[in-house]
Amino acid sequence: EIVLTQSPDFQSASPKEEVTITCRASQYIGTSLHWYQQKPHQSPKLLIKFASQSFSGVPSRFSGSGSGTDFTLTIKSLEAEDSATYFCHQSSNLQGTFGQGTKVEIK
Amino acid sequence: EVQLLESGGALVPPGGSLRLSCAASGFSFSNFGMNWVRQAPGKGLEWVSALSGSGTSIYYGDSVRGRFTISRDNSKNTLYLQMNSLTVEDTALYYCAKGPYGSGIFPLDDWGQGTPVTVSS
Numbered sequence: 001e002i003v004l005t006q007s008p009d010f011q012s013a014s015p016k017e018e019v020t021i022t023c024r025a026s027q028y029i030g031t032s033l034h035w036y037q038q039k040p041h042q043s044p045k046l047l048i049k050f051a052s053q054s055f056s057g058v059p060s061r062f063s064g065s066g067s068g069t070d071f072t073l074t075i076k077s078l079e080a081e082d083s084a085t086y087f088c089h090q091s092s093n094l095q096g097t098f099g100q101g102t103k104v105e106i107k
Numbered sequence: 108e109v110q111l112l113e114s115g116g117a118l119v120p121p122g123g124s125l126r127l128s129c130a131a132s133g134f135s136f137s138n139f140g141m142n143w144v145r146q147a148p149g150k151g152l153e154w155v156s157a158l159s160g161s162g163t164s165i166y167y168g169d170s171v172r173g174r175f176t177i178s179r180d181n182s183k184n185t186l187y188l189q190m191n192s193l194t195v196e197d198t199a200l201y202y203c204a205k206g207p208y209g210s211g212i213f214p215l216d217d218w219g220q221g222t223p224v225t226v227s228s
Binding site: 002034036038043044045046049050057085087089091094095096097098099100101 | 142144151152153154157166167168202212213214215216218219220221
C-alpha cells in the first residue's frame, strides 16, 4: 500500500500570505498525484491533477509541483475563501489512497 | 452541468447489508470511470472502489474487498455500491465521484453531496 503523508496537519496564515503544503509518498509514484480542497460541510473539489496541472476553473493562486515521492501545493496570496482542508491523492497503483489532510485556517 | 445524486444511506446493524445508488446526469455516463469514496465523521477521505466506463475494470480498497461490490447500469446512468457484512468501521458519508473520460478512473473531478451510512446496534 502506498502511504501519503502530508505536512503540516494544520496551518494558520494571514490573508495575502503564501501557504505551502507538502505530500510525501512512501514509494515512487511519478506524477500520479492530485490535490483536492474540502470546505466545511461541502464535498471535495479537484484543484490540481497529475502533480502540476491546474483543473478547469481553479484560481491561478493555486499551483502544484513535484514528482517521484515529494509534492507541494502552493497557495499564493491566501484569501479568506481558501479556509479549508486540503488532501493529496495518489493514483499510481489504482488503489487511490489519500493523505490525512491539512487544515488551513485564515488568521 | 454534471450532477451526481447519491441515495440509499441508512442506519443498519452490524452484519447487515445496504445498497447505495448514484444517479448521474449532465455527461455521457458510459464514457467515464466512476468511484466511491467515504469519509468517517471528522476524519479524512478513504477511497473505496472504482469502475471503468465499460464496467470491465473493477478496483477495491483493501478494507472493503470481498464485502462490497461496485456496479453500474449505463442504461440508467446509475452507479451502485452493494455493501455486505457491514461493521461499525464502515460508518461514513459515502461520496460518488466521477473520473476522467476514457479508461482511467482518476483523478476525481466531480463529486456528489454524499449519502450517510451508520452501522450501529
